[in-house]
Amino acid sequence: MTSRFISFRHGGTSGHGIVRDGGVVDLSARFATTFPDQQGLLREGAFARLADETAGLAPDHALEDVVFAVPSLTPEKIICVGVNFPDRNAEYKDGQEAPPNPSLFPRFLRSFTAHDQPLIRPPESVQLDYEGEIALVIGKPGRRIAERDALDHVAALTLANEGTIRDWVRHAKFNVTQGKNFDRSGALGPWLVPFVGEAQIADIALTTRVNGELRQSDRTSRMIFSFRKIIAYVSTFTTLVPGDILITGTPTGAGARFDPPVWLEPGDVVEVEAEGIGLLRNTIADEV
Structure with missing residues (x-):
């Protein structure tokens, strides 16, 4: 299945992650220093790498427990x-x-x-x-x-x-x-x-x-x-x-x-x- 990278809010905290097995693997928590938001994934071309690195991880949040947010990009245009x-x-x-x-x-x-x-x-x-x-x-x-x-x-x-x-x-x-x-x-x-x-x-x-x-x-x-x-x-x-x-x-x-x-x-x-x-x-x- 195609990887899906979301931005979200959970428990008053903003984050971003990858949707997997009916839940969300929280990339903002697991890679807080290197990839605090989706803009960093873009700059580093890291989508494929993180999809592979997190393939065996259980979700951190159920999908129904997160509130979707606008993709955490900082578009100049x-x-x-x-x-x-x-x-x-x-x-x-x-x-x-x-x-x-x-x-x-x-x-x-x-x-x-x-x-x-x-x-x-x-x-x-x-x-x-x-x-x-x-x-x-x-x-x-x-x-x-x-x-x-x-x-x-x-x-x-x-x-x-x-x-x-x-x-x-x-x-x-x-x-x-x-x-x-x-x-x-x-x-x-x-x-x-x-x-x-x-x-x-x-x-x-x-x-x-x-x-x-x-x-x-x-x-x-x-x-x-x-x-x-x-x-x-x-x-x-x-x-x-x-x-x-x-x-x-x-x-x-x-x-x-x-x-x-x-x-x-x-x-x-x-x-x-x-x-x-x-x-x-x-x-x-x-x-x-």
Whole structure:
């Protein structure tokens, strides 16, 4: 089974570990000096080594006794790709073919919450929407990375619900940053899956369900801009460093595209799932 590295809270203490046998081997306790968080695993390329070294260890905590946390990375950058599936591009009534380069925007770490934690609907708007996506975590620095070498810079995979406040993406003429960065309006997780090869992501299903109803479904082989292209393009203008996260685009089917639109409400459950990576689940709650 693919190794799954989580960040968590247990008994008031933050930690990180590896999921095994229905529990968590606490790497932050066993390797406190060398690997106090997941950022250290990225820098040292230590996922495979620690998976091997801990293979015979019994879990330190039951999985149901820990609270999932956002991966304990310190990304210098979180960059998101917009409109990266053909059917998603077709939603725009401008008659254009797929654009030659990806549309990009930043998200801040504070805009994300963890697996099994609520996405927060702010008092400024009821238009909270979902976007299920695959996220690449950079492990090797690089600038102007060639497409042929791009995947060598990926250390891990995770999932994102790139939650969006729809009316706030229209507050200005050209950018969507405001509507993409309300605190805890999106989610990352549930864990990091080490990246071992292109077959992991070349043609896998990506789905989003709301209250059990399938809303989004597509395959990565249909992406307009491949994972390689995204890494190469972004690294043209900025140096990618370990911990950076690239969120790679969502299929069609968001709530904004229903007639009338269907927004997320308190009590709803959103599940983003991708083959070989996992399932990211969140409820919805109003900001207190």
